Amino acid sequence: MRVMVCVKQIPDPASPYELDPDTHFLRRPTDQVLDDTDRYGVEMGLMIAEQTEGSVALVSMGPAGNLQGIRQALAMGADRAIVIDDPTLRGADSLATARILSAAIGREGFDVVIAGTESTDGYSGVVPQQIAEFLDAPALTFAKKVDLDGERIRIERQTEYGYDLVETTGPVVITVTAGVVEPRYPTFKGIMAAKSKPIDQITAADLGITATSGQEIVAVRPAPERAAGEIIEDEGQAHIRIIQLLEQAKVI
Amino acid sequence: MAVNTTWVFVEEQDGKPAAISLELLTKARTFGGQLAAVLLGTGSAELFAELGRYGATRVFHLTPDERLPTAAAAAAMAELVGSHAPDLLLFGLTSTDRDVAGRLSARLGKPVISNAIEVAIDGDDVTVTNEIFGGAQLVDTVFRAGAPYLVLARPKSFPAEPGDGDTPELIPVEMPEVGQAGSAVVTGRHVEEREGPQLEEAAVVVSAGRGMGSVDQMAIIEELAGLLGAAVGATRAIVDADWIPYSRQVGQTGKTVKPDVYIACGVSGAMQHLVGMKDSKVIIAINKDEEAPIFGVSDLGIVGDVHKVLPNLIAALKAR
Ligand SMILES: Cc1cc2nc3c(=O)[nH]c(=O)nc-3n(C[C@H](O)[C@H](O)[C@H](O)COP(=O)(O)OP(=O)(O)OC[C@H]3O[C@@H](n4cnc5c(N)ncnc54)[C@H](O)[C@@H]3O)c2cc1C
Ligand SMILES: Nc1ncnc2c1ncn2[C@@H]1O[C@H](COP(=O)(O)O)[C@@H](O)[C@H]1O
Numbered sequence: 254m255r256v257m258v259c260v261k262q263i264p265d266p267a268s269p270y271e272l273d274p275d276t277h278f279l280r281r282p283t284d285q286v287l288d289d290t291d292r293y294g295v296e297m298g299l300m301i302a303e304q305t306e307g308s309v310a311l312v313s314m315g316p317a318g319n320l321q322g323i324r325q326a327l328a329m330g331a332d333r334a335i336v337i338d339d340p341t342l343r344g345a346d347s348l349a350t351a352r353i354l355s356a357a358i359g360r361e362g363f364d365v366v367i368a369g370t371e372s373t374d375g376y377s378g379v380v381p382q383q384i385a386e387f388l389d390a391p392a393l394t395f396a397k398k399v400d401l402d403g404e405r406i407r408i409e410r411q412t413e414y415g416y417d418l419v420e421t422t423g424p425v426v427i428t429v430t431a432g433v434v435e436p437r438y439p440t441f442k443g444i445m446a447a448k449s450k451p452i453d454q455i456t457a458a459d460l461g462i463t464a465t466s467g468q469e470i471v472a473v474r475p476a477p478e479r480a481a482g483e484i485i486e487d488e489g490q491a492h493i494r495i496i497q498l499l500e501q502a503k504v505i
Numbered sequence: 506m507a508v509n510t511t512w513v514f515v516e517e518q519d520g521k522p523a524a525i526s527l528e529l530l531t532k533a534r535t536f537g538g539q540l541a542a543v544l545l546g547t548g549s550a551e552l553f554a555e556l557g558r559y560g561a562t563r564v565f566h567l568t569p570d571e572r573l574p575t576a577a578a579a580a581a582m583a584e585l586v587g588s589h590a591p592d593l594l595l596f597g598l599t600s601t602d603r604d605v606a607g608r609l610s611a612r613l614g615k616p617v618i619s620n621a622i623e624v625a626i627d628g629d630d631v632t633v634t635n636e637i638f639g640g641a642q643l644v645d646t647v648f649r650a651g652a653p654y655l656v657l658a659r660p661k662s663f664p665a666e667p668g669d670g671d672t673p674e675l676i677p678v679e680m681p682e683v684g685q686a687g688s689a690v691v692t693g694r695h696v697e698e699r700e701g702p703q704l705e706e707a708a709v710v711v712s713a714g715r716g717m718g719s720v721d722q723m724a725i726i727e728e729l730a731g732l733l734g735a736a737v738g739a740t741r742a743i744v745d746a747d748w749i750p751y752s753r754q755v756g757q758t759g760k761t762v763k764p765d766v767y768i769a770c771g772v773s774g775a776m777q778h779l780v781g782m783k784d785s786k787v788i789i790a791i792n793k794d795e796e797a798p799i800f801g802v803s804d805l806g807i808v809g810d811v812h813k814v815l816p817n818l819i820a821a822l823k824a825r
Contacts, residue, residue, distance in 0.1 A: 270638060277644070347607075348616045376757060376777075377619040378598075379657070382575075382607025391576060391689035392608070395600050397751070407692075410573075411751050412600050413760075414518065418693035419573050423685055432745040467616035467650030476636065476643050479783070479802055484795070487809025492818035495768075495789055498805050502766050502787050504709050504733065505822070 254307040254364035258298040258331065259354055259381065260291040262315055262322030263374040270374070277470040278344045279374055281315070287322040290369035292436035293429045295326045297399060298367050300434060304401055307364070308332050312357050314342065314350055317454060327447035328439035335361070339456040342464065347375070349464035351383030356460040359388060365406070366426040370395055385426035393419050394428045507629040507652070510539040510591040512565075514582075515556065516601045517546020522555060524705065525597030527665035529658060530559035533595060534668060536626055541591070542673070545569060545578050545601070557673040559665075564673045567680055573689040575601060577680040579608035580687075585678065586613060592652040593631065595624070598659050606657050608686075617655035618646055622662040639776030639798075640783050661705070661761040661784075697750055704736040704753060710764045712738035712755060712782070713748075716771020716792060716811055720748040725815050726770060732822045738762065740778050756781035771811045774799025791815070 262285035264270060271280045287295075298309045311326050311334040323334050335357050342353065358366055366388070371378035385392035396408035397416060407420035411430055439447070457463055485491055499505045511533040515526035526542070533540050542561035546552070547568065556564055565585055567578055582605070586594075594609070596602040598620065610617040622643075623634035631654045635644045648654045704710065711730040713723060730737045738755040739748070755762055757777035767785035772778060774790070774797055782788070783802045790803040791814050800806040807814055 272637075346616045347619070348610055348614070351611060371758060377617075378603055378758075379607035379610065379617055379619055382604050383611040385686070386576070386579065386608040386611035389684065389686050391573065391686055392604060393573075393689055394575075394604050409695075410600070413523075414752060415695040415697040415750070417573075417691050417695070419689050419691050421689040423688060425689075430745075430751075431741065432747065432751075467648065468618060468646050469649050470644055470646050471632070472645040473637075474643050474645075476640055482788070482800070482802075482804040482806055484800060484803075484806040484808065487791075487807050487814050489813070489817070491791075491807045491809055491814050492821050494805060495807070495814075495818055496821055498787060498789060499709075499733070499766060504766050505825070 254301055254305040255362060256298040256302050256307055256309045256365045256367060257358050257361060257363045258291070258294045258309060258311050259366065259368040259384070260295065260311050260313050260323070260326050261288045261372050262286065262313060262318065263288045263372065266373055272473060276344060277473055281318070283318040285318050285322045287325040288369065288373050290371065290373055290431065291326070292329070293431055293433050294367040294369050295329050295331060296434045296436040297429050299330045301365055301401060310335065310361060312354055313337070314353050320452060323452060324447045325439065327450045328443040329437055330443060333451040333453070335453045335455065337455055337457065337460070341457055344466055345464060346466040346468050347377040347380045348383055349466055351380045351387060352462060352464040353457060353460065354380070355384045355387035356462050358384065360460065364424055366390070368426065368428050370428045370430055381426055381428045388424070388426065390424045390426050391421050392426045392428065393421065396427055396429045397432050399427060399429070399433060508536055508538060508592040508626045508631065510541070511536055511593040511595065512541045512543055512591045513561070514594065514596045514602055514605060515542045515544045516599065517544065517548065517552065520549065520552070522552060523597060523599060524665065525599060525658070525660045527559050528660065528663045529595045529597060530556070530561060531665050532624065532663040534560040541565065543567065543582060543585070545574060553675060554672050557670045558667045560668050560670050561673045562670065564675050566675060566677050570680060571690050572687055573691055574680065575604035576608060576683045576686040578605050579612055580681050580683045581678050582609050583612040586653055592654065594653050594655045596655070596657045598657050603657060606655055610655050613653065615650055615653060615655055616648065617657060619657040621656050621658040624656055624658070636780055639779040659761055661763055697752055701730070702734065702736045704738060704760050705762060707736035708765045709733045709735035709768070710738045710762050711735045711768045711770065712740070712772055713743060713770050714740040714772030715742040717743070718812070723748055725819070729815060729819055732819065740772050769799050770815060772799050773797050774802065
C-alpha cells in the first residue's frame with residue numbers, strides 16, 4: 254500500500270513557546286523537531302508498508318528550517334518526504350493547511366493517509382478530517398488499534414464511552430492516538446540513510462493552488478491568574494492538611 | 506445583527522443529547538435570533554422535547570445507519586446550510602462532532618475554529634476565544650471568510666440551563682450516499698462499564714499520573730476515590746500505558762472537569778492536562794518534585810511521595 258503520513262515540524266516543546274507580538278503566530282526557530290504525536294503515525298505507516306510491501310512518504314507543510322524534524326521521521330524508516338514551505342502560508346488556518354496537504358497527497362496518489370489526532374502546537378484536531386473530505390475518503394479517526402486484513406482496514410475508534418469497531422476498504426484517512434503503537438527509535442544506520450533520502454521542497458504555486466487563512470487573531474491577553482496556593486513538604490503529616498481542606502470544601 | 510440563526514449540532518449519547526450540546530444550546534439562547542438543533546441519533550419524543558426546552562425551535566433529524574455517520578452527516582448538513590443559510594454552527598469538542606465539523610468545514614470552504622471557550626457576537630464580528638499555553642493566555646480570533654461561522658467548543662465552557670421552550674418542529678433529513686467517503690461501517694460497539702459517579706459530574710475527582718509508578722498502584726487511587734465518593738481521573742500518560750481506559754482521561758484530548766475538589770497524585774501538570782482541570786474549585790496536588798507545574802495551579806501542594814501520603818490519608822479517612 255502507498256502510505257502517506259502527515260507530519261509536522263514544531264518548536265521543541267521542552268523550551269517555552271512564544272508568540273510573535275506583531276503577527277501573533279508561534280515563533281518557529283530554524284531548529285524544529287518532529288511532533289511527538291506524529292511519531293505514532295510514522296510507526297503505523299511503516300508497519301502497514303512492511304505488511305503490504307508498500308512505501309511510506311511523508312507530507313509536511315510549514316517553515317522547512319533545517320529539516321531536522323523531517324529527517325527524524327526519515328531516520329525511522331520513511332522513504333521520502335514532500336515539504337510545502339511557502340511564505341504565503343504563514344499563519345495558515347486548519348482549512349488552508351488541509352487544502353495544501355490534500356493537494357500534495359492527491360498529486361501523489363495514496364491508499365492510506367495517516368495523521369495524528371491533534372498536533373502539539375496547533376491542536377485544532379480537524380486537519381485530518383478536512384483532508385479526508387477534500388480527498389473524498391472516509392476518516393477512521395481516533396484509532397487506538399489498527400488491523401489489516403487483506404484489503405480491509407479495521408480500527409478501534411476511541412469514543413467518550415469506550416470504542417467502536419470501524420472498517421472499510423479502499424482509500425482511507427486514519428488518525429492515530431498516542432496509544433496505538435510503540436514508535437521505533439531510529440537506528441544509527443537509519444540516521445545515516447536519512448541524510449540522503451529524497452526531500453521534495455515545493456510551494457503552493459507548485460501545487461497550482463493558493464490558500465489563505467479565513468480567520469485572524471485580533472488579541473492575545475493574559476488569563477486571570479489563580480491565587481498562589483500553599484506548598485508544604487510532607488514529613489508524615491501532610492494528610493492532616495488535606496483532610497482539613499476536604500472538610501472546608503464540605504466534601505467529607 | 507450579523508448572526509440571525511444559530512444551529513447546534515447534537516449527538517445522541519445513551520438516548521440523551523450529549524451534555525455539551527445542552528451547554529451550547531444554553532449559550533446560543535443568549536444570542537437571540539433563531540435557534541435550531543441538528544440531531545444525529547435515533548431520537549425520541551422525550552429527546553426532542555428536551556431540545557425544545559433548551560431553546561431549539563426546530564430540530565433537523567439525521568438518523569444514522571450502519572455506516573460511520575460522519576461523512577454523510579457532514580454532506581447532509583452542507584445541503585441544509587445551502588437551503589437555510591444559518592449564520593453560526595456550534596459543535597462540541599467530542600470525537601463525532603470534530604469529525605463532522607471538520608468535514609463540513611472542508612465541504613463549505615469555511616474555516617472552523619476549534620477549542621473555543623467563549624463565543625461573542627459584536628455586529629458583524631464573531632469572536633472566538635481560545636486558551637493557549639495551558640490556559641495562561643487567551644487568544645481572540647475573528648472569522649474573515651463570512652458566514653456560516655463554524656465553532657468547536659470545549660466542554661464545560663458554558664453552564665447548561667433549560668429554558669421553557671416548547672416542543673420543536675421536527676424536520677427529518679436523509680443521510681445521503683457519499684460514495685467512498687461514506688464507505689466505513691461500524692461493526693461493533695464497546696461500551697465500558699461505569700461504576701461510581703461520572704467523571705464530569707463528580708464533586709471530587711482523584712486523578713492519577715505516571716508518578717503512581719505502576720498499574721498495581723492504581724488500587725490505592727480506587728480505594729481513596731471510594732472513601733471520598735469520588736470519580737477517578739487520569740493523565741494521558743497512563744491512558745496510553747493502558748493502566749486505565751480513555752474515558753477517564755482529563756485534559757486537552759480528554760474530559761474537562763470542574764469538581765469542588767481535584768486531587769492530583771503523581772501528575773506533573775503538563776499544559777494539556779491543566780486545561781482539563783484548572784477550573785476546579787480546590788486543587789490539591791501531591792508530587793515529589795517541588796518544581797512540578799501542577800503546583801502552579803494548586804491551592805494545596807504537597808511535596809512528597811504518593812506512596813507515603815496516600816496510605817496515611819486513607820488510614821486517616823477510615824479512622825474518622
Ligand atoms: C496534542 C497533545 C494532547 C494531549 N492531551 C492530553 C490530555 O488530554 N491529558 C493529559 O493528561 N495529557 C495530555 N497530553 C500529554 C501531556 O503532555 C503529558 O505528557 C501528560 O499529561 C503527562 O502525564 P503525567 O503527569 O502522568 O506524567 P509525567 O509528566 O511523567 O509526570 C509524572 C509526575 O509524577 C511525579 N512523581 C514520580 N514519582 C512520584 C512519587 N513517588 N510521588 C509523587 N510524585 C511522583 C514526577 O515528579 C512527575 O511530575 C497531551 C499531549 C499532546 C502533545
Ligand atoms: N502543517 C502540517 N503539516 C503536516 N501535517 C499536519 C500539519 N498540520 C496538521 N497536520 C496533521 O494533522 C494532525 C492534526 O493536526 P491539527 O489539526 O493541527 O491538530 C497532525 O497530527 C498531523 O498529522
